[in-house]
Amino acid sequence: MSEKARPGFFPQPVPPMVRLYHPVSTDTHISTDPLHTFPDRRTSNMAAKFCLGLIVALSLISIISSMQMAGGAININPDRADVMNAANFAMQEFNQNSKSVFLFKLLKVLSAQSQVVEGINYFLDVEIGRTQCRKGSPSNAQSCNSEVAQISVCKFQVWDIPWLNKKTLVSYSCKSQ
Known part of the structure; x- marks a missing residue:
């Protein structure tokens, strides 16, 4: 099949290239369009928006990472x-x-942590002292004015369920100093 017989083929000369862009103007007319007078402004606006978005994202990540897990x-x-x-x-239970x-x-109380469970768990690091007061005496330990004979550091875990008005000393361990 010859080139002339092919359908859709027009053996016409190719037209010269058509300009698809506007030539740079050489006139001294000043445009009132702010993006036209400062062509870099569009780029700087995009950069500013990107930086702002990045700052917001990093701030959120910082806030979320500082929060404790539920x-x-x-x-x-x-x-x-x-x-x-x-x-x-915890001290009353410990004494009993x-x-x-x-x-x-x-x-x-040296340090404390809380954990929300079915109620609240308190994890306490405390400093306690053995007094000269004997168990069963009419005074309680806090009002006992005698000199502290021995100091210990204890870890207490107290489970508090306020709506049931219930507290439990779950665990404790002490070391003498």
Whole structure:
């Protein structure tokens, strides 16, 4: 089949290239279009938006990473009232369960963590002291003014279920200093 007989083939001369762009203007006319007068502004606006987006994303990542996992233990202020209540409860239970003939008293809450479970778990590091007061004496350990004979650091775990008005000393361990 010859070239002339092929359908759709037009053996016409190829027209010269058509310009698809506008030539750069040489006139001194100043445009009022801000993007036309400053061609780099569009690029700088995109860069500014990108930087702003990056800052927001990094801020969110920072906030999320500083948050504790749901259900995880978080550090709390040892001077909070609920922490002191848990520590005092732990001391009462410790004194009832200890084999010592002397009472122990809470000297200081060193650190505290809380964990929301079915209630609240308190993880306490406390400093306690053995007093000169004997168990069964009319005074309690906190009001015992005698000199502290022995100091220990203890770890207490207290489980508090406030809506049932129930506290439990789950575990404890102590080391003498």
